[in-house]
Amino acid sequence: MAKYKAYPEYKDSGVEWLGKIPEHWQLSKLRYMFTFGKGLTITKENLQDEGIPCVNYGEVHSKYGFEVDPQEHPLKCVSETYLKNNTTSLLIKGDVVFADTSEDIEGSGNFTQLISNVTTFAGYHTIIARPLKRNNSRFYAYLLDCKELRAQVRHAVKGVKVFSITQAILRNISIWLPSENEQGKISAFLNHETAKIDNLIEKQQQLIELLKEKRQAVISHAVNKGLNPNVPMKDSGIEWLGEVPEHWVISQLKSNVSTRKGIAFKSTDFSDSGIRVVKASDIKKKTIHCSDVFLPEKFSEDYPKAILKFGDIVLSTVGSNPDVKNSAVGQLGYIPIELDGALLNQNTVVFSSSSNVLDQFYLFFLIQTDVYRDHLDLHAHGTANQASLNVSDMLDFKYARPPLSEQVEIVEYIQNYNLNFDNLEAHSEAAIKYLQERRTALISAAVTGKIDVRDWVAPVNSEMANIEESPEVNA
Structure with a gap:
């Protein structure tokens, strides 16, 4: 805020979180x-x-x-x-x-x-x-x-x-x-300055959305078409899939995947310590977050099928509306090492590869593809406020399966791509965080009188580039 001047005189406000304010306020x-x-x-x-x-x-x-x-x-x-x-x-x-x-x-x-x-x-x-x-x-x-x-x-x-x-x-x-006239000046100043910041934030948010779309396209193409553009192709016999590499095998999820559902634990049994519980609401953005809900240690002995292992794939089966791509239903993630041994709550299902022909991480990317998400959309049912998925419908899905060695190559390819996307997204998120902090600081400085904008006049040519940017904004 160094480029803005202060008021000439201040007084103690008497408000604990405020400090001094301009003398005439x-x-x-x-x-x-x-x-x-x-x-x-x-x-x-x-x-x-x-x-x-x-x-x-x-x-x-x-x-x-x-x-x-x-x-x-x-x-x-x-x-x-x-x-x-x-x-x-x-x-x-x-x-x-x-x-x-x-x-x-x-x-x-x-x-x-x-x-x-x-x-x-x-x-x-x-x-x-x-x-x-x-x-x-x-x-x-x-x-x-x-x-x-x-x-x-x-x-x-x-x-x-x-x-x-x-x-x-x-x-x-x-x-x-401040006076009513001064209030108007402060509002005009903040309208102008926050609009510039909001514009930059929006550009970073648009970049993040583009990166997500690109990430999704990379996953879908690699899993459905493979990595070699010169490989001979064949008709898959699946209308929505089209041609696939000639040596891939047409299979069904229900033939290669085993499932187990979460347990409907009683909320009265939840505690502040013990074995951590994974709830459907913890599954967001292909990640499973650590909740602050626990069950006593004995529940691991009583409910062995609810115990999660590192690498387990978990999907939510109940959500807020039938639109899988914009709802809690059909959200997915895999269990990180810190949740190994956690207990799985209701409205969820674990997907595990049940054969030696399907790699677990390949399965994780397979169910992220657009065609599988569309499959879940088709089978989600319920009302405008709640929707659910049947596990049998979730498994009733045909796909083209490459040999195991090729699955591993595809997984490594996607993981490397994802690292690059992660870095770019983190860069944009850091820029957004900086801009939001600057916006907050600017509003506080203006409405608490830390800066004097009574003489401020909107520039004739208001260029977005005039804003004080962080290095991240230009990334």
Whole structure:
């Protein structure tokens, strides 16, 4: 922030997480600047694809973040009949919607601001904060997003595994306010500067998506067509597969793979120590994460079929919707060494090579191919909110199998490619992390008065290159 000047005079704010603020700024509480209300009393079952858009706590936490516009961001809806008796849950442009619960302390205080005039409801598990003065509602959004204010919220919330925020907590949050004219200046400055940062973040995110697509293409081609472009080909007899190397054998997963399902352990048996448990929700992005759920040691003796080994392939069989490529159903990963000996919970299945003709790691890449993911999509069944897969359907899949030695070559080829992709993705993720940290720091500096932007004027030629970039951004 060295290129920005400070205010000439400061005073002690009296707020623990804030420190000094400009001499002429005023202290207040959120209750004097906002009115508060609650979202609709509904559940997921009340949501539909058409009707009145609805901002639920899920959108606040994971989808759109800082701002939401139903014209740009797809939202689930409720029936128009809700307009009759639920007007207090309707949003006005500039309103702030808080999620009233969070699974972690860092998410406490997460919100989004409606930036559209489209008729929109605040949905379940939400709190509405409506600015009394609407001309600078954008300033309030930046203020609510700064780390100093968020620190107050996190200090006040209550919970252990789920953290709850209430209207009473929000009303009592201390805020600090410059003049209305100054608020407008700060908002204009941050709109301009954060837009530049957001543009760079978006470019890095697009690069990561391209890398994922390329990675998927490499896996699918290597597993379905092999590595030698000059090898004689034959018709596979499988419509979606087309030609395959002449010497490959057409086989079925059910002939080469054995399975075992996870166990429906009782949540009342879970503990804070013992044998770690792998749940379906731990399987994400082809990786299995270590959860903080355990079972007593004796469960390994009582449920030997639930014991996982290093290299086991685990898939989830239940998820949030039938779209396998965008759902928890059909997620897969292999057991890392640190989870060797863990116990497998319900809604999962282990795939293991049951013959000496199918390499375990080749199997892992085979079930990552587009054609196998499409196969799971075809067989996933259920409702819009929950879907499941039958193991028999998952195994009813024809594929072309190369000789074992060639499988090993293909695995090594993909693993080497993946290392390169991993490095490029890590580079982009580091750039995103730097940019997000800079964005957070810039917002905090502006809305707490650490920098003085009263004389700031938007450049006539606003080039993205003017931003102070990290080395990673240019990678």
